[in-house]
Amino acid sequence: MAAIQRCTGPYVCFWPYEGTRQAKSDPRKSVASRPIGYFLSLMQQIAAVLPLQRRRGVRSPFAALSWSPSVAPPSPKVVTEPKTGLPLQTEHCSSRGACAQLAGQGVRVKRIAGLAQVQVYSLGILIDGQAVRKALAAKYQTRSAASLASALCAEAISLDVEKTLQLVFARTVGGDAVSGALAERLEPQARACCA
Amino acid sequence: MREVASHYSQILLQLGRASPALEAFKDAFKGAKLSRGSVVNLCCSKGGCLSVSVDGRAAKPILSAPLCSALFDVYLGKDPVVPEAKAAFGAALAAVLGK
Numbered sequence: 001m002a003a004i005q006r007c008t009g010p011y012v013c014f015w016p017y018e019g020t021r022q023a024k025s026d027p028r029k030s031v032a033s034r035p036i037g038y039f040l041s042l043m044q045q046i047a048a049v050l051p052l053q054r055r056r057g058v059r060s061p062f063a064a065l066s067w068s069p070s071v072a073p074p075s076p077k078v079v080t081e082p083k084t085g086l087p088l089q090t091e092h093c094s095s096r097g098a099c100a101q102l103a104g105q106g107v108r109v110k111r112i113a114g115l116a117q118v119q120v121y122s123l124g125i126l127i128d129g130q131a132v133r134k135a136l137a138a139k140y141q142t143r144s145a146a147s148l149a150s151a152l153c154a155e156a157i158s159l160d161v162e163k164t165l166q167l168v169f170a171r172t173v174g175g176d177a178v179s180g181a182l183a184e185r186l187e188p189q190a191r192a193c194c195a
Numbered sequence: 196m197r198e199v200a201s202h203y204s205q206i207l208l209q210l211g212r213a214s215p216a217l218e219a220f221k222d223a224f225k226g227a228k229l230s231r232g233s234v235v236n237l238c239c240s241k242g243g244c245l246s247v248s249v250d251g252r253a254a255k256p257i258l259s260a261p262l263c264s265a266l267f268d269v270y271l272g273k274d275p276v277v278p279e280a281k282a283a284f285g286a287a288l289a290a291v292l293g294k
Contacts, residue, residue, distance in 0.1 A: 086232065094240045104284025106277040121235075123277045125270060125284045129291045137292055148292065149285030153271040156288065158264045160241050165266060167235040172228075 081122040083107045086168040088124040098162035100126035107170075124166035131161035216245075216259035223247035223254035239263035 078087045084107055093099040104125040109117050136155060140148055156163065227249040229235070238246040243260025246253060275281040 092236060092238060094238055094246065096240055098240060100238075103287035104280040104282070106280030106283065108277050123270065123280050125267075125280055127284075127288070129288075132288060133291050140292055148289045149282070152288040152292075153281055153285045156284070157267045157271050158260075160243070160260070162241065163239050163263075163267065165237040165270065167237075169229045169233045169235070170231055172230040173233075 079105070081105055081107065081124075081168070084119055084122045084168075084170045086122045086170060088122055088166060088168060089126075092126050092164040092166065094162060098128060098131075100128050100162045100164045102126050103129065108167075119170040121170055122168045124164075124168070126164040126166060127156060127159075128162040132156070132159065135159060135161065214259075214262075216257050216262045219255065219257045220245070220247065220262060224249065227252070237266055239266070 077090055079090055079102065080086070081088050088102060088105055090102045091099050102124050104123075106123050108120040108123055110120050111117050132152075136152070136159075140151070143151065224247075229249070233250050234248075235250075236246070236248045238248070240246065243258060243263050245257040245259060245263050245266070247257070248254065269276055271281055271284065
């Protein structure tokens, strides 16, 4: 029997079936030995349950948040950055299972020779909104929205939650150039401090 | 790529030239070729664990809370390199807190 259980987070955990322990003791009842009809019925059960959850109003904790109000997502997991046309992930999960959601986006623009502007990359800033709420809700209970945004950005810099910077490049760049440019910027400073 | 590097140079200078975290961060970009559509993820997990991936190629995680903070300071600090991203981020977090 398939079972769908809700985790404590915004995820739905799927367990192939409940008899895992029994299957280990009895190889004839292992998943591999199940007929294909079993898996088909399993998929039907999943398809039947998921829309039901939507009708009942079961939503992601962040569904109410307008993370990217100016962008219509072409798919649930990706939005297109409008200036570059490049895709940005709406969610990034670490190997530990914690996830951060897209909260801010923009384009890094570099002015060349003081004239032309070149788009370097699209930026997405992602953070675990649930963890932020847990950590900061009480602290900023009485602050107005106007003064809050700046303070929250400052908090987010050092806040110990899942957070991701996503850079999607708009032009070709060599990785070695990255290291070279880094070293170039570091060496003068090193000379200045250590001379 | 000098533009990108310049963002991080301030951080790196603060962390120190010989910092192992800094060296590991630089190593993550070595040999990579970034073209249009290439994706770099700089993921900070709880405890200050920084995971750098370039086009899905993950480097060895770097345990450095100061490096994590410094990276985000580039984009969320007083002089953000992408101001509109910071503004949107602040508004989104305010929404998280129900403001």
